[in-house]
Amino acid sequence: MSRSVTDWRAKILGALSDPTRLEIVEFLDKEERCVCEIVPTFERAQSTISKHLNLLFEAGIVERRTEGKRTLYRVRNPRVFDLLREVDAMALDQISELKKAEEMLEASIR
Amino acid sequence: MSRSVTDWRAKILGALSDPTRLEIVEFLDKEERCVCEIVPTFERAQSTISKHLNLLFEAGIVERRTEGKRTLYRVRNPRVFDLLREVDAMALDQISELKKAEEMLEASIR
């Protein structure tokens, strides 16, 4: 079941298209962390976090290794942070665009 | 209903997390195109393409304007292409990683 470049791109982007997963990736920012650290950081059930981590793993965003009874996750390719920085720039752009529109709306009401 | 930066990031990434939409964005690469050009390019129903375009619009990826009876779409922020290039690099990396694994598997069988 070989996957095209486009499918891989979609898979990578899909893995990053959830707020919780985005924050998990940020939390892993260059630091390896065990699930036992990740779970209490987010207000989600342990099973939910586990599924998110597995999804990130399947998409090749993170790697994992076990050490005794813990499993440690880390970001596999630091490029993901460059990617996120690009998205940030776009997101900030959308937000400022929206603010501008709101201000124009208010001005027209006044 | 104001949206956080993380939510916007997720929305942008979600809009790009589908192979058809990725290809639509590539097709719009700096060129404005009408729906009548986009639809026949993809093997999808017109209604399907229309929904994809609207989703890209909602996420702020594309802009649109009408000219007579046609609607023309274009990419709103060329940054999206920088983003896609980053994803490409990651996708190629995953693929070569997979190939390497396959080769090692074959070698171990031989």
Add this chain to the structure above:
DNA sequence: TAAATATATCGTCATATGGCGATATGTAGC
């Protein structure tokens, strides 16, 4: 105004996703 064209929207279906609690699995220590 009728017909043709371009696009959006609606209704429906099948499948995917995100969430949870409960349970299974695996390791460490007693």
Add this chain to the structure above:
DNA sequence: GCTACATATCGCCATATGACGATATATTTA
């Protein structure tokens, strides 16, 4: 071997997504 701990997996539910054909809307042309 039993217990505790860490993590993954299962079963379920509600909602989102992607697909389609059919229909609605808007504009141009006849």
